[in-house]
Amino acid sequence: MRVMAEAGDxxxxxxxxxxxxxRGGMGVVWRAHDxxxxxxxxxxxxxxDDDRAALRLTNEARNAARLHHPHIVSVFDFVEESEVCWxxxxxxxxxxxxxxxxxxxxLTPEEAGSIGRQIATALAKSHAEGVVHGDVTPENVLITEDGVAKLxxxxISRALWSEATMTRTGGVRGKPPYLPPEVARGDAADRKSDVFSLGATLYAAVEGRSPYGEASHPMAYVARAIExxxxxxxxxxxxxxxxxxLLxxxxxxxxxxxxxxxxxxxxxxPSAHLEHLEDTYEDPHDGETLDRTPFTMRLLPPSVRGAWRRPSRRVVITATAVGTAAVLVVWAALFGPWGGGHSDESGRSGKDGGSGASGTGDSLSQAGRAGTVGDARTADPCKLLNAASLSRFGETVIDPDYGEIDRCDVLLHGETGDDIADVQLNFDADPPEPGGDVPTRRIGNVTVGAFQREGDECVRNIASADRxxxxxxxxxLDTPAPDPCQLGDAATDYAVSVLDRGQVPRRSAQPVASSxxxxxxxxxxxxxxxxxxxxxxxKDRDPGFGDWRCEWADGSSDAGVELEFTRDNDFSPEGAERAEIAGKLSSVSPEEWDDDSCLVRMLHRSYRNSLxxxxxxxxxxxxYGSxxxxxxxxxxxxxxxxxxxxxxSA
Incomplete structure (x- = not known):
């Protein structure tokens, strides 16, 4: 095998x-023809050259691929061949x-200002997605022939909730002439660090040197940054x-x-052509929220919600397809985890299905006190979502079998059929805590909390009558798309209307034995x-909602074990070591959830859901532990x- 790639490969x-x-810090960049x-x-x-470097490269692809913006270079694909990543x-x-x-x-101040404005909007998008670039420099700002700047x-970027990468100079991350003072002092790069590096980049563009002046050794820049x-x-x-x-x-x-x-x-x-380029992008900031009332609660969103990879679906259930949805409900009731169907491996004609919920709200079982969740293992999250009620925002499809078992989603599709927005509903066994500053309103037997929008995400909370x-x-997920808070309020209104009539409706059948x-x-x-x-x-055992998740801890939060049942579209662990454990296909991911942790995912069974x-x-x-x-x-x-x-047995 050749050591280096060549033209024609x-x-x-x-x-x-x-x-x-x-040529960058991790390899060569080629012009190629797709x-x-x-x-x-x-x-x-x-x-x-090692697993850490491979993980860093995978993170580069993952972080950039989820950022869609006219001033961010798009990532199309990630390929692993032998010991080479592309x-x-x-x-x-x-x-x-x-x-x-x-x-x-x-450059003139106006030229630099135009480039800086474009890159600032790219950073705003990146930060709204939870990604810190960590290396904003003149080398990483590309300029097209018609003046469009792209980051x-x-x-060396990192998602805000994941491990920081380790590209360093003298123990400090980043390039010294553009290094933020707090990073030079040893702090992790954050959103404001990116803003400083953008300022340093623009300073160099108009002044011809770093804002720290001229220095003959990289550590001299670091020393000036610290000062x-x-x-x-x-x-x-x-x-x-x-x-x-900025500086x-x-x-x-x-x-x-x-x-x-x-x-x-x-x-x-912006010039006319830049303004036209950006007119489909919306500023990722606060949308509408519910009116504040004197009553407040301390509401803590689940820390891992939304962490699963979203599916890309082209099957659409719209408001005009309720009849088709009803057929799928019957199929799911017969063959899903909540029905008595047969697995793919059985050789029978039936397929394993989903939770059997269409979200249409038809024939809902409303036994029990209004506004209560009731028995956790039979409460159906999909009965609190309604695809048709959200159809005014676009084409919708309900996804009953993704992520946690207490979860249901409605996906919105754009004109191309790609996902543009996701509405996720989860149950939580933890009781709401009084106090805090989240705006709330009382509706019947429930209390609705409205969190302030953060970037492209909006959170609503319903505190049930049974705590x-x-x-x-x-x-x-993409643009153009509806305001997430308007979408969330519509979904919340439907859920509240169901709860106002009674308890959360029950799942339609018992789960299959193999599920x-x-x-x-x-x-x-x-x-x-x-x-x-x-x-x-x-010392502490914390069963999650429905006992589909459990955490055992030593009482100090320093060491413990978490176990959870989840669903996905397929078993394709990214950047993880594949293994066979107890005869089952598995993956092992060091430091997946935290620095001092190790996550094992084990494939239990495959089936076809209700769609x-x-x-x-x-x-x-x-x-996790020390x-x-x-x-x-x-x-x-x-x-x-x-x-x-x-x-x-699966």
């Missing part, structure tokens, strides 16, 4: 390498901002005030990315097993093998 039997166009779609693409080639990206014909300054000299290379030493600009003209704000040494005094875009817009309003919680989480739905998570492990294998002296889509049931087991990661993974695999013995 083909990646994934599709991308024909043509010529190298750049023979399937007949287009030019940029392909980054890297040979990670990230397939949008090809930008122009060079970088660094190339422009090197070839032409310093690229999320190679907070910023040179006064002399060529910035009308850009002085925005630069002063404030105190992060709290810097503007957010969207505010930075507005400051820079005053210096350089359980119902979470409605709406997320905009994880029929098992209790807390019954799969006992205190002796946890002490012997994990060294956890169980006819392939679906899998999984058991996820996470071990032990070495390798030891945590050994423990997680051992506990998963023990728990698997008590699972039903």
């Amino acid at each position: 083909k990646v994934a039997d599709r991308y024909l390498l043509q010529e190298p166009i750049g 023979e399937l779609l007949d287009r030019q693409v940029a392909v980054k080639c890297a040979r990670p 990230i397939v990206m949008e090809y930008v014909s122009g060079g970088s901002l660094a190339d422009m300054v090197r070839d032409r000299g310093a 690229t290379d999320f190679g 907070g030493y910023i040179e006064t600009p002399h060529r910035a003209g009308p850009l002085v005030d925005p630069l002063t704000a 404030n040494v105190e992060p709290k005094r810097r503007p957010a990315a969207d505010q930075a875009a507005r400051l820079l817009r005053r210096v350089a309003p 359980k919680q119902i979470w409605i989480i709406t997320e905009r 994880l739905v029929s098992r209790h998570a807390c019954g799969l492990l006992d205190g002796d097993e946890l002490k012997r294998m994990a060294g956890v002296r169980v 006819g889509d392939d679906t899998v049931e999984l058991m996820s087991l996470n071990v 032990k070495p990661t390798q030891k945590l993974c050994q423990t997680a695999k051992a506990l998963a093998a023990t728990a698997a013995k008590k699972l039903p």
